[in-house]
Amino acid sequence: KAGVTQTPRYLIKTRGQQVTLSCSPISGHRSVSWYQQTPGQGLQFLFEYFSETQRNKGNFPGRFSGRQFSNSRSEMNVSTLELGDSALYLCASSLEGRFYEQYFGPGTRLTVT
Amino acid sequence: KQEVTQIPAALSVPEGENLVLNCSFTDSAIYNLQWFRQDPGKGLTSLLLIQSSQREQTSGRLNASLDKSSGRSTLYIAASQPGDSATYLCAVRGETSGSRLTFGEGTQLTVNP
Numbered sequence: 001k002a003g004v005t006q007t008p009r010y011l012i013k014t015r016g017q018q019v020t021l022s023c024s025p026i027s028g029h030r031s032v033s034w035y036q037q038t039p040g041q042g043l044q045f046l047f048e049y050f051s052e053t054q055r056n057k058g059n060f061p062g063r064f065s066g067r068q069f070s071n072s073r074s075e076m077n078v079s080t081l082e083l084g085d086s087a088l089y090l091c092a093s094s095l096e097g098r099f100y101e102q103y104f105g106p107g108t109r110l111t112v113t
Numbered sequence: 114k115q116e117v118t119q120i121p122a123a124l125s126v127p128e129g130e131n132l133v134l135n136c137s138f139t140d141s142a143i144y145n146l147q148w149f150r151q152d153p154g155k156g157l158t159s160l161l162l163i164q165s166s167q168r169e170q171t172s173g174r175l176n177a178s179l180d181k182s183s184g185r186s187t188l189y190i191a192a193s194q195p196g197d198s199a200t201y202l203c204a205v206r207g208e209t210s211g212s213r214l215t216f217g218e219g220t221q222l223t224v225n226p
Binding site (some may be wrong): 036104 | 144145147149154155156157158159162164202204210211212213214215216217218219
């Protein structure tokens with residue numbers, strides 16, 4: 001079974017631009033979560049989607065948004081990029097239910113110049 | 114607010130040693146705790162998932178224990194190998210946080226040949 005895939009793997013953007021990252025969960029997984037990882041803040045939760053609905057949201061500004069499609073694939077968008085948005089963005093998927101393990105993708109490395 | 118702490122932040126050992134990584138969390142109202150491994154610049158690989166009702170889980174040379182009431186977990190690695198070198202992260206899933214995982218800062222492990 002294929003794992004969680006994320007595209008693109010690497011991205012370089014300029015301040016003020018916007019970016020869209022994509023995540024395809026493991027087949028059969030309907031819950032998708034996004035995390036930001038930086039050296040200073042560690043891993044921080046962005047949001048979670050299930051059945052095309054945002055179920056949970058972390059403490060990030062409105063510039064960060066996401067969505068989920070009917071096939072469970074998810075995208076996150078960051079508008080008006082800032083230098084501090086440079087990070088590794090990780091996507092995780094799981095089966096529905098509190099007892100299930102979460103599986104992470106390889107991440108998208110975003111560099112904002 | 115849940116806080117997760119991992120000690121030590123870094124650890125360097127000779128090959129063959131048995132070692133213990135520690136994780137503590139402030140809110141004992143958790144569903145489960147998950148240990149991950151992260152290689153430099155890569156995504157997270159799930160190692161072990163312990164449900165709140167369990168005391169320990171084992172996979173190969175890895176054994177993780179959980180003491181929910183005291184807010185502690187340990188990851189025991191037997192007969193360490195250079196290939197075990199990575200950052201080890203623990204994460205908890207709270208009873209009121211949906212799929213959100215709260216991560217510790219990680220322990221960076223180096224196993225020297």
